[in-house]
Amino acid sequence: xxxxxxxxxxxxxxxxxxxxxxxxxxxxxxxxxxxxxxxxxxxxxxxxxxxxxxxxxxxxxxxxxxxxxxxxxxxxxxxxxxxxxxxxxxxxxxxxxxxxxxxxxxxxxxxxxxxxxxxxxxxxxxxxxxxxxxxxxxxx
Numbered sequence: 646x647x648x649x650x651x652x653x654x655x656x657x658x659x660x661x662x663x664x665x666x667x668x669x670x671x672x673x674x675x676x677x678x679x680x681x682x683x684x685x686x687x688x689x690x691x692x693x694x695x696x697x698x699x700x701x702x703x704x705x706x707x708x709x710x711x712x713x714x715x716x717x718x719x720x721x722x723x724x725x726x727x728x729x730x731x732x733x734x735x736x737x738x739x740x741x742x743x744x745x746x747x748x749x750x751x752x753x754x755x756x757x758x759x760x761x762x763x764x765x766x767x768x769x770x771x772x773x774x775x776x777x778x779x780x781x782x783x784x785x
Contacts, residue, residue, distance in 0.1 A: 650755070650756055650758060655755060655756060659737070659738065659741045662734055663738070673713075690702075698779055698780075699775045700772070701769070702724075703724075704724035704771070705724045705726070705727055707724070708721075708723035708724035712727055712731055724771055725770075725771055726768050726771065733756075733760055737753070737754050737756060740752075740753040740754040741753040741754070
C-alpha cells in the first residue's frame with residue numbers, strides 16, 4: 646500500500662517544491678523591479694473582521710514577510726507554522742538535491758507523518774493561544 650510519504654511521493658513533493666521556489670523567486674523579482682506589492686491584492690481576514698478573533702491562518706502572511714526579511718523569531722511569533730515548514734522544506738530540499746547529485750549514495754531527509762502532525766498542532770496551538778490572549782485582553 647502506497648502512503649503519501651512513500652519515496653515516489655517524496656520525489657513528487659521535491660519537484661513541486663522546486664517549482665514553488667522558482668515561482669516565488671520570480672514573483673519576488675517582478676515585484677521588486679515593478680514596485681507592485683503582492684500585499685495590495687490581499688484582503689483582510691473575514692473571520693477576524695466578523696468575530697474579532699484570529700482564524701487558524703491569521704498571521705501567516707506577516708510570518709512569510711518576516712521570514713523573507715530573515716527575521717525568524719518575529720515570523721515564529723506571527724505564526725509558528727511558517728518558519729517550521731520553511732525549515733523542514735529547506736532541509737528536505739537540500740538533502741534531496743545532495744542525494745540526486747550523489748546518485749543516491751547519500752540518503753535524503755525523508756518526510757514523515759510526524760512532521761505533518763506537528764504542523765497541525767502548531768496551527769491549532771497558535772489559534773488557541775492567540776485567541777485566549779485576545780479574550781484576556783493581553784493581545785490585540
